Amino acid sequence: xxxxxxxxxxxxxxxxxxxxxxxxxxxxxxxxxxxxxxxxxxxxxxxxxxxxxxxxxxxxxxxxxxxxxxxxxxxxxxxxxxxxxxxxxxxxxxxxxxxxxxxxxxxxxxxxxxxxxxxxxxxxxxxxxxxxxxxxxxxxxxxxxxxxxxxxxxxxxxxxxxxxxxxxxxxxxxxxxxxxxxxxxxxxxxxxxxxxxxxxxxxxxxxxxxxxxxxxxxxxxxxxxxxxxxxxxxxxxxxxxxxxxxxxxxxxxxxxxxxxxxxxxxxxxxxxxxxxxxxxxxxxxxxxxxxxxxxxxxxxxxxxxxxxxxxxxxxxxxxxxxxxxxxxxxxxxxxxxxxxxxxxxxxxxxxxxxxxxxxxxxxxxxxxxxxx
Numbered sequence: 466x467x468x469x470x471x472x473x474x475x476x477x478x479x480x481x482x483x484x485x486x487x488x489x490x491x492x493x494x495x496x497x498x499x500x501x502x503x504x505x506x507x508x509x510x511x512x513x514x515x516x517x518x519x520x521x522x523x524x525x526x527x528x529x530x531x532x533x534x535x536x537x538x539x540x541x542x543x544x545x546x547x548x549x550x551x552x553x554x555x556x557x558x559x560x561x562x563x564x565x566x567x568x569x570x571x572x573x574x575x576x577x578x579x580x581x582x583x584x585x586x587x588x589x590x591x592x593x594x595x596x597x598x599x600x601x602x603x604x605x606x607x608x609x610x611x612x613x614x615x616x617x618x619x620x621x622x623x624x625x626x627x628x629x630x631x632x633x634x635x636x637x638x639x640x641x642x643x644x645x646x647x648x649x650x651x652x653x654x655x656x657x658x659x660x661x662x663x664x665x666x667x668x669x670x671x672x673x674x675x676x677x678x679x680x681x682x683x684x685x686x687x688x689x690x691x692x693x694x695x696x697x698x699x700x701x702x703x704x705x706x707x708x709x710x711x712x713x714x715x716x717x718x719x720x721x722x723x724x725x726x727x728x729x730x731x732x733x734x735x736x737x738x739x740x741x742x743x744x745x746x747x748x749x750x751x752x753x754x755x756x757x758x759x760x761x762x763x764x765x766x767x768x769x770x771x772x773x774x775x776x777x778x779x780x781x782x783x784x785x786x787x788x789x790x791x792x793x794x795x796x797x798x799x800x801x802x803x804x805x806x807x808x809x810x811x812x813x814x815x816x817x818x819x820x821x822x823x824x825x826x827x828x829x830x831x832x833x834x835x836x837x
Contacts (some may be wrong), residue, residue, distance in 0.1 A: 466640070467535035468523065469513075470616045471499050472590045474545045475751055479590070480513070481618055482521050484641025484683055489516055503536040505529075535616045540588040542782055546752035547589045548765060551577070551608060553597040553757055557624055558662040559650070561691055561731035563765075565723040567597055571757030574604050576775055578611060580759050583774050585615040587782060591643065593620040595765075597757075600627040606636055618643040622687075626666065628673025638680045645677060646685045649712075651693060652700035660693040660731065674708055684710040691718065695733035719828075722766045722813075724820025729827060737827070743808050749789025753782070763789035767813030 470481045471491070478496035480489040491499075498510065509517075509525045513534075517523040525533050554569030555562075572580065584592060592612055599605055600623055612619055625647035627633060637645070647670065651657035657667035677684055686705040690698060698714075705712040716736030720726050749763035756762070760771035761782060770788045772781035793812050802808070808815075810828050818828040 466614075467533065467616070468525070469517065469534045470537065470590075470618065471496065471534060472537040472616060473539045473588065474590050475543060480516070481590075482517075482523065483613070483618060483643065485521055486643075486683075487520055489520055499534065500536050500538070502530045502534075504531045506531060509533050537585075537590070537616045540586060542587045542779060544587045544589055544752060544782065546591040546593075547584055547587070547755060548593040548595055548752075549580075549584070549755045550595055550597060550757050550765075551599045551605060552602040554601060555596060555598040555624070556601055556626060556663065557598065557666060560660055560662065560693075561689065561718045561728045563719050563721050563728060564597070565721040565725060569597075571602070572759055572775070574607065576759060577604050577608050580755065580774060581608060581611050581615065583779060584612075584755070585617065587779055590616075590618055591620070592617045593622055595622040598624050598626070600630075600633060606632060609636060610640065613640040621645045622648075624648055624661075624666075625670040625673040625677075627669075629669075629676040634676050634680050634682075637677070637682045641681075642683065644683045644685050646687055647674060647677075649686045649688050649701055649705065650691070652697045652704050656694040656697060660689075660691055678708055684708055686710045686712045688712055688714045690714060690716040690733055690736045691731040692733045693731070695736060717827075719766075719814060720817050720821035720823060722768055722817055724817050726821035726823060729821065729823055732827065741809070743811055746793070746811055749785045749792075753785055761785060763792060764813070766811075766817060767792045769813075 468482065470483065472479055472481070473496070478491040478493060480491060482488070499513070506529045508527055509530050514525045517525050552569060552571045553564055553567050555567050594609065599621060609619065619642045621642055623645060628645070628647070650660045651667065654667040657670070658664050674684065686708070688701045688705065694701065702712065716733065718728050718732040720728055748767065753761050754764050755774065759773060759775035761774050762768040762771045763785065767789065769792055772785055774781060815828060
C-alpha cells in the first residue's frame with residue numbers, strides 16, 4: 466500500500482503523505498522523473514528518500530518505488546477537489562440541517578465505483594465524503610477503500626455516531642484519511658441531543674471521538690453554534706481541546722438549499738459569522754459537488770442545471786464552469802444593490818435566503834444600510 470502520493474494539482478505538482486497535513490511541492494522535471502518510475506521495482510530516488518525523511522520522518526531506503534509511491538497521471542481536466550454526498554440519509558434529525566430531504570437512496574455499488582473512477586480521472590486529489598451521514602451508507606467502506614487506493618486524500622465529514630465501529634477504525638488506521646471532521650452540537654447531552662433530536666447522540670459521538678483519538682486518526686471538530694448550545698460555547702471549545710483537535714466555529718444557520726426556512730429557527734442571536742467580503746469563488750472551475758445520484762453541481766448550495774456524470778462522463782464536466790458562472794450573477798433580490806461590492810455571501814446562498822423569505826439581517830451583512 467502506497468505511503469506517498471505524487472499528483473498534479475491546479476497547475477502544480479505535489480507529494481503528499483496520507484494522514485499528514487505537510488506536503489512537498491515539485492518542479493515539473495521531478496514529477497516527470499517520478500512518473501517514469503511508476504510501477505517500477507527500482508528503489509525510490511535518493512532525493513525523494515531524503516525529502517521524505519525530513520518532511521515526515523519516513524524511511525524509504527531500498528523500498529521498491531511501486532510499493533512506496535503512487536504516481537497520478539496528468540489529466541485534461543483541472544479539478545483538484547470534490548465533495549460527494551454518498552447518501553443523504555442520516556441517523557440524526559438535526560433542526561438546522563440544510564438538506565431539503567434526507568432520503569436514504571443513491572447509486573448502487575457499480576455506479577458508485579464508476580463515479581469514483583470518474584473523479585480520479587477528473588484529477589480530484591482531495592475528496593470529501595459527506596451526507597447525510599456517510600458512515601451509515603452500506604457501501605461506505607468499499608467506497609473509501611477504492612478512493613484511497615486510487616490516490617485520493619480523503620476528508621470525512623461526519624456526525625461521529627458510528628466512528629467507534631471496529632471496521633471503521635481499522636480502515637482508518639490502515640488507510641489514514643487526510644482528516645475526519647466531526648460536527649459538535651453541544652458540550653452536554655441536553656444541548657446535543659436537543660439539537661440532533663436523537664436521544665443518546667452525545668454519548669455515541671463521544672465514544673467515536675475516543676476511539677478515533679486512540680487510533681491516531683487526525684481529527685477536526687466543527688463547532689455548530691445554535692440556540693440550544695450558545696450558552697456553552699466555551700465548554701464546547703474546551704471539549705475540542707481535550708481531544709487535541711483543531712476546531713472551527715460556525716454560527717450562521719442557513720435555510721435549505723431549496724429555500725426552506727425551517728433551519729433558521731436554530732439560529733442563536735448574536736452568533737452570525739463575521740465573515741470577510743466575498744471575493745469570488747472557484748466553485749465549478751477547480752472543484753465541484755456530487756450528489757448521491759451522480760449529479761455534479763458547482764457546490765453544495767448552487768445545484769441548478771446539474772451534470773449527470775454517470776451518463777455523460779467527464780465530457781459533462783466541461784460545461785460546469787459556464788453553469789457556475791451563470792449562478793454567480795447577481796440577479797433577483799440582489800439586483801441593483803449599490804453595496805454589492807462589499808457583500809459577505811455568494812449569490813447561490815443569498816438566493817436560498819431570499820426564497821426562504823429570511824430577514825435581511827440573517828444573510829446581508831450590511832445590516833440596516835440603505836440598498837437603493
